[in-house]
Amino acid sequence: xxxxxxxxxxxxxxxxxxxxxxxxxxxxxxxxxxxxxxxxxxxxxxxxxxxxxxxxxxxxxxxxxxxxxxxxxxxxxxxxxxxxxxxxxxxxxxxxx
Numbered sequence: 001x002x003x004x005x006x007x008x009x010x011x012x013x014x015x016x017x018x019x020x021x022x023x024x025x026x027x028x029x030x031x032x033x034x035x036x037x038x039x040x041x042x043x044x045x046x047x048x049x050x051x052x053x054x055x056x057x058x059x060x061x062x063x064x065x066x067x068x069x070x071x072x073x074x075x076x077x078x079x080x081x082x083x084x085x086x087x088x089x090x091x092x093x094x095x096x097x
Contacts, residue, residue: 069090
């Protein structure tokens, strides 16, 4: 979160400040294991809801269809598409051709 309140804070629009939350969120972003990462994000989210820092009025769901030859398209809780590590393998030639 930017220290200057004039700067945008896309990840933390409400500018919620809490050391425990920040440590959970930071740990979750760095956690490579998907199950552990989601557990940390869940704990952080529960903390925000318990603190009544904000009240969600809707829940957004997105779906992503990915071809079998597209690899390493990472997921994240903000649905930010970061394709720096994504790569495509050539389609395999059809048998007999």
